[in-house]
Amino acid sequence: MEVEQNSETKWEAKVSTVLKEASADQIWGFYGDFFNFHKWFPGLASCYGVHGANGEPGCIRYCGGFSIKSEDGEDSVSWSKEKLTAVDPIHRSLTYEIVDCNIGFKSYESTVKITPSGSDAESGCRIDWSIKVDPVKGWVLEDLVKKFEAGLDRAARRMEEALTNPEE
DSSP states (O other): OEEEOOTTSOEEEEEEEEESSSOHHHHHHHHHOGGGGGGTSTTOOEEEEEESOTTSTTOEEEEEOOSSOOTTOTTSOOEEEEEEEEEETTTTEEEEEEEEESSSOSSEEEEEEEEEOSSSTTSOEEEEEEEEEOOOTTOOHHHHHHHHHHHHHHHHHHHHHHHHSOOO
């Protein structure tokens, strides 16, 4: 975990995880399905397209049901609309930004990059998830990063399990 916190500037952090049983190309396939990330990300109850073609820059997805509480109170569903701003399938990276939400992010941008971690392209991979966000009222960056770390680790394990133990 890398963390930079300054109340005057954006918060920046990067969380990472390594998978031993899945290649970078295999994991990239899950991230390329931008409108269906709820299948893998814990606590995300729904995710679907609201604009554009899935996986194409400019498309927007709606994500609902985060573990991050909404600003509206404990009982309301937390949600965001996220715009895919860049995709690089050769280097297996994508960047997206939150364009609207009720979870306190005024400015949020993330980049996900998936790289091989072994001596060849088929022997594991590393997922790096970088975030840049305006400070969030009521949060400390380290606590937000812990949520991202836990979410990335669980999502990566679900993806790897789907590849190693496909449903019959």
